[in-house]
Amino acid sequence: MTFSEEDGVRFLHFSTEWMQGAMRLKKPNHIELEYAQQIMAWLLFIETPKRIVQLGLGSAALTKFAHAFLKRAKVEAVELNPSVVIAARTMFELPNDDARLTVHEQDAYDFVNDRSNHGTIGALQIDVYDATARGPVLDSVAFYRVCRACLTAPAGVVTVNLFGDHPSFVRNMKCLNEAFDGRVIALPEVHDGNRIAIAFAGPA
Numbered sequence: 500m501t502f503s504e505e506d507g508v509r510f511l512h513f514s515t516e517w518m519q520g521a522m523r524l525k526k527p528n529h530i531e532l533e534y535a536q537q538i539m540a541w542l543l544f545i546e547t548p549k550r551i552v553q554l555g556l557g558s559a560a561l562t563k564f565a566h567a568f569l570k571r572a573k574v575e576a577v578e579l580n581p582s583v584v585i586a587a588r589t590m591f592e593l594p595n596d597d598a599r600l601t602v603h604e605q606d607a608y609d610f611v612n613d614r615s616n617h618g619t620i621g622a623l624q625i626d627v628y629d630a631t632a633r634g635p636v637l638d639s640v641a642f643y644r645v646c647r648a649c650l651t652a653p654a655g656v657v658t659v660n661l662f663g664d665h666p667s668f669v670r671n672m673k674c675l676n677e678a679f680d681g682r683v684i685a686l687p688e689v690h691d692g693n694r695i696a697i698a699f700a701g702p703a
């Protein structure tokens with residue numbers, strides 16, 4: 500894990516040149532990267548839910564934004580690597596856990612398979628990558644189905660960070676469509692090939 504800074508922006512890298520997150524030093528709660536802004540696109544479709552969960556913490560941009568500005572929500576992040584959690588707190592100004600913020604040091608697959616989480620999450624944001632950063636670590640139909648099971652009734656939304664120019668994109672879109680009965684859209688590609696998919700549960 501390495502860090503870099505340029506033009507007032509601090510970047511997180513996982514042993515590659517690929518950016519895993521960023522923070523503008525003068526606006527630590529602002530979402531700097533466009534693809535990360537698009538992960539919050541669920542706000543266009545549903546009211547702020549009681550529970551927002553981020554799978555994959557990264558530089559904590561999404562978690563910090565939700566905690567700072569979506570006051571009605573309980574905000575949680577799930578991150579397997581404790582070093583990422585430490586980096587988010589020490590280098591990217593992620594606050595300590597409080598009544599509205601919880602960081603779980605846990606495998607994302609185990610988290611969504613925990614039945615106590617089923618039917619409880621209004622917005623589930625997925626950005627789970629390994630050190631190579633070239634495709635999601637979790638991308639099966641089974642995974643996306645259990646993510647859908649986590650969503651609240653009557654409506655919940657999943658947003659997923661994908662790579663549009665990578666073979667995993669087609670596979671992920673196929674799996675998402677199967678898990679969400681075709682109710683999936685993909686936003687246009689942004690910098691570095693990121694494409695955000697949005698999957699909907701509940702009534703049309």
